[in-house]
Amino acid sequence: MPRAANGAQKRAAVELVLEGIGKRVGAETWLHSMDMALHSGAVTVLLGATQAGKTSLMRIMAGLDAPSTGQVRVDGKDVTGMPVRERNVAMVYQQFINYPSLTVADNIASPLKLRGEKDVARRVRELAGRLHIEMFLDRLPAELSGGQQQRVALARALAKGAPLMLLDEPLVNLDYKLREELREELTQLFAADDSTVVYATTEPAEALLLGGYTAVLHEGQLLQYGPTAEVFHAPNSLRVARAFSDPPMNLVPAEAIVTGLRMPGGGEWNMLLPTGLEGALTLGLRASALRLQARPGDAAVQGVVELAEISGSDTFIHAATPWGELVAQITGVHYVELGTALALHVNPRDAYVFGADGALAVAPQRGQ
Numbered sequence: 001m002p003r004a005a006n007g008a009q010k011r012a013a014v015e016l017v018l019e020g021i022g023k024r025v026g027a028e029t030w031l032h033s034m035d036m037a038l039h040s041g042a043v044t045v046l047l048g049a050t051q052a053g054k055t056s057l058m059r060i061m062a063g064l065d066a067p068s069t070g071q072v073r074v075d076g077k078d079v080t081g082m083p084v085r086e087r088n089v090a091m092v093y094q095q096f097i098n099y100p101s102l103t104v105a106d107n108i109a110s111p112l113k114l115r116g117e118k119d120v121a122r123r124v125r126e127l128a129g130r131l132h133i134e135m136f137l138d139r140l141p142a143e144l145s146g147g148q149q150q151r152v153a154l155a156r157a158l159a160k161g162a163p164l165m166l167l168d169e170p171l172v173n174l175d176y177k178l179r180e181e182l183r184e185e186l187t188q189l190f191a192a193d194d195s196t197v198v199y200a201t202t203e204p205a206e207a208l209l210l211g212g213y214t215a216v217l218h219e220g221q222l223l224q225y226g227p228t229a230e231v232f233h234a235p236n237s238l239r240v241a242r243a244f245s246d247p248p249m250n251l252v253p254a255e256a257i258v259t260g261l262r263m264p265g266g267g268e269w270n271m272l273l274p275t276g277l278e279g280a281l282t283l284g285l286r287a288s289a290l291r292l293q294a295r296p297g298d299a300a301v302q303g304v305v306e307l308a309e310i311s312g313s314d315t316f317i318h319a320a321t322p323w324g325e326l327v328a329q330i331t332g333v334h335y336v337e338l339g340t341a342l343a344l345h346v347n348p349r350d351a352y353v354f355g356a357d358g359a360l361a362v363a364p365q366r367g368q
Contacts, residue, residue, distance in 0.1 A: 013041035013196040014163040016061060020070035023056050023220075030056045033069060034222040036215060038198065043190050043212030045228065048243055054200040054219040058166050059208040061198060063087045074164075090162035090195075092170045098141040098152050104128070105137040111160040127155045130189065131351050147178035154186075158193065165195045169202065182207050204246040210234060216240045238358040240282055247316060250290070252283040252323040254353070261353070265322025269299055271348045277361050283323075284352030287316070289364075290328035290344045298345040301326070308336040319344060 016038040021175060023031035031053050038044050046054040059065040060072060063084035071080045079087065090111075098107050104310065105124050112120045128134040131151040133144075141149050157165060171179045187210055190197050199210060207214045207228055213231075215225040216239075224231050224240045235241040241249050254261045256278050260271035263283060303319030303326060310316075315334040318327050319342065328344050336342070353362035 002077060013142075013194050014074050015040045016164060016198075017073040017078070018057075018061075018070065021057070021060060021071065021072065022067070022069040023053075023060065024068045026135045029220055031060075031067070031220045032222075036225055038196055039213055040196055041194055043197040043199060043210050044215060045207040045210055045212065046198065047202070047204065047214050048208045048217035049202055049221070052243075052285065053220040054217055056220070057166055057217070058168055058198060058200055061164075062089050062091060062166055080286045088160075088162045088164070090157040091152050091158040092157045092165075092167045094151075094169045094172050096154045098140055098156070101211045102140075104133060104139055104141065104144070104152050105136065106336070107141065108137075108159050111156060111303060115161070123159065127159055130158075131155050131185065147182065148172050150174065150182070154189075158189065161214075163195055165193075165197045165198045167197070169200050172202070186210070204244050205230075207244070214244070216243050218243060218353035232362045234360065235352075236283060236360050238284075238354045241352065241354070241360075242355045245286060247287045247327050247329065249324045249352070250285040250323075252285070252326075254281045254283040254304060255279075256281060260348075263301075263323050267299075267301060267322065269351075271351070271354065271362075274361055277353075277355060281356065281361070282354040282358075284354060285346055286325070286328035287327045287347060289346050289350040290326060290330075290343070291344065292317075292328070292334075294345045295347065297347050297349070299348055300343040300345050302343055303337055304343065305336050305340045305342060307332070307338070310334075317342075317344075 007178055018034060018036045020035060021031060022033040045354055046057060048054055060067050064081055066081065071078050071322050097229045108124045109120050112123055117123065125134060128137055131154060133148055133151045136144055136148060141152060171182055183206060201207060211228050213226060214228040216223045216231060218239050224236050232244055235244055254263050256273055260273060261269045261283060301321045301323055303321035305317060306320050307318040308315060310333055313332065315330045315332065316327060317330060317336055318325055326344060355361045
């Protein structure tokens, strides 16, 4: 078995495959039948709103629940009926689950001792250092803040050295500053670890930051699964676009004409549409595609500012336009008075077009 640079044993990442997995509870369908092969040694993000099915799917992956249909395979072996205690899985939950009567050091050491590792104290110090909690090793979890307690839980999960690590919205109960801080650290921790990681979140920004692969879930259905950048830039449907946009994608009713698209209020765009595309279409514009200053090739829509809010280093402008309310994400801090008339500019090449059935028909051409 290979050893890490620090001398601790490392396990090869597992290949986790879901075949026809479904879950029913009474008369309700919690998970519709789905297939998914996770990429070994990579991060897979389960992205979706509350009750999308993320936790139900993760519990089946861990062996905490059995599916109603289908099989779970690990490295080719059917483990569908195998209980979690017989699987080598590490889990981190929304809540700060630590052993309350043990010090931070003993919490982190517990899986190392169970595994019979040597030099436990050194491994504990190393893991605590990676998560910046080395100064709290002699304290009890109750003496720590929420963010510090979650770091302890993460350190203990990493100490387990499991080839499969499952994290169910681990940052959701932390304040904004702590979430931002831990997101960055998790990205580095996962990159340095060989585990296959599954990370559930409601936030598109977390999926983009973690990279890897993303599975978009909605009401128990798997809508799209693939490399995170591909899913973000080419959502296969309106439902995926809505789930993978923060702020929400601007959606404008449109119709196909000979030269391209016609929007409410008489606005027309010259653009090439797929042959046979007709009926009630939807134009999709990400907030980041809209800007205040025109560039060559841009089209413009006139609007009146209804709300302007500054968040971090961006300004979000909500404007009433003939196309409905549009939200523009403008880089930098801008002070815009309510009621101000302005033009929002966008290049048609940055537009999405969805067909009457909600399927993606046109996506922006990346790299242009």
